[in-house]
Amino acid sequence: MMIIILGIICLGLAGALLLIIIDVRRVTKELIYINEHTTNGFVTANTNFPIIRDLIKASNLSLKVSRELQQDQAHQENQIRTMLTNLTHDIKTPLTVSMGYVQLMAKSATSVQKPRLKRIESNLEAVNYYLRYLMDFNLMREKSIVLKLKSVNISQLLENELFNYYDEFTKRSLKMTLNIKPNVVLQTDATLFTRICQNLIGNILKYGQKQAQVTLAPVDDTHIKIEFANLGDHLPEDPAQLLNRFYTADQSRTNQSVGLGFSIVQSLVTTLGGRLHLTSEDGWFRVTVTLKSLQT
Template identity: 45%
Template sequence: MAALVLGLVALALAIGLIMLIVDLKRISDDLDFINHADTNALVTTGSNIGLIRTLADRINAVLNKTRRLQITQAEQNKQVRQMLTNLTHDIKTPLTVARGYAQLLKEGSADQEQLGKILNNLQSVDHYLHYLMDFNLIQEKSVSLDLTRVNLSALVQQELFNAFDSLTARSVTVEPRIQTGVEITTDQIMMSRIIQNLIGNWLKYAEESAWVDLHKSEDGRIHLDFGNKTTGEAVDVDRLMERFQTDDQSRTKIRSTGLGLSIVDSLVDSLSGSMRLESADGIFLVHLLLGDAPQSKEL
């Protein structure tokens, strides 16, 4: 009788082992197929063994996460290619115009107005080159940030001081409303580029006056606003963030603003902040909500 029981146990163990091997073989075959085919298939198992089902579930979770990352990366690569195409076009256009006026200058037939157009077009090239530099900065910082404790109040004041002559030349009067001693854990290079870009937006579009408001609220969050008067009509702030427009009708003053603001938005997002735009009644406002950047982030 004991021998019969042992035989039955051995048979049950053998059957269980065979089923385990069959399920592992099925999972292995599924993975081999998934690795060599363009498919959204997942691994399957008919086993009722908890360990095998848990293994299959975790493999499928990894496959799904990998596919989401691949989709995100493919979309980012598409946007990068589109942005580089647009920037190449936008850099080529003012260079061509400046070259034509420079030829007139060489021939001695250029007047002051044409010289001003040369300068304006070369300034446009400078703006677009800064956009490329900012894009490279975003790419470099996408893996890790160089986080330090930064006196944001002092940083904003310093960038305003650096731009004072340029703002004065544009007859833009800036009112700083800066709370002293506001500190934040952030990447100082990226934060400087954010501030410089928003000051640069004043230089292109502000009329007469602008202001910057920096303060820390009771909940610990930091508010940084860049506002300016504008003589133009209120713009659709959603269109300002359409970073990769390609239609020729969109290649206007608003479009280049959108590219710069979109880059600012990317920089702010990399630092775990958020940006909101407002445009109404002759006022344009960029509102940044900031906090301490995390030590690491999931890409």
């Protein structure tokens, strides 16, 4: 009789243990699903064992706290993006006006005033230089969330950007050679592509000597390659180092080098699903950008 009772007890315990194991496995599957998908669901159980109730309660509390933290983080990031956008625009407007006034004053300045105005203009340009990188950083944060994809005439956009800098090329005695295949169209984000071009054209203006080249050609039906090249002095032996955001070729920072330039460009290119490659050979520094058409 005792053996039968013990057998029944063991059978009951085995059944309870089996139900607990089944419920634990189901809770595990639900947690895996919740972690891999966007959902507001919580885990549930089929049994009412105290140990399972405690497990469900602890798991759901953890999920609730995690979601609240994610919501708070998203809210804070949105506030930071808004603050950066407002800050850069609030600085950009008076900065542009100030630079315009300095250039206007320089036209009628005396020989004594001109060096002082030149220093003021140089400092304003430095502020503008850093401000552009702040704007690019904020732009990357926004575009990492959503890209505005459309068919863009890359050839026309690139030519327009180069034309906008024509006076600067002339002022620096830079002979620009263009090899741009007409009407190359790419599905991409026009704003990000424009900032890539502006940064790389700005690099040519900043470091280029005598000659520069810009080449655009399709690689295949879905890829294009753009090369920005210029003659220059003191070219880096290892150009790949320039992609390190903490690296600066100009240790004195007298030329506004903060080590962010190519790191920012690389991030912009990567956001568009492309690649950035730097080389220096025979006095030429070359930046090659490969981009692909993105699907909406």
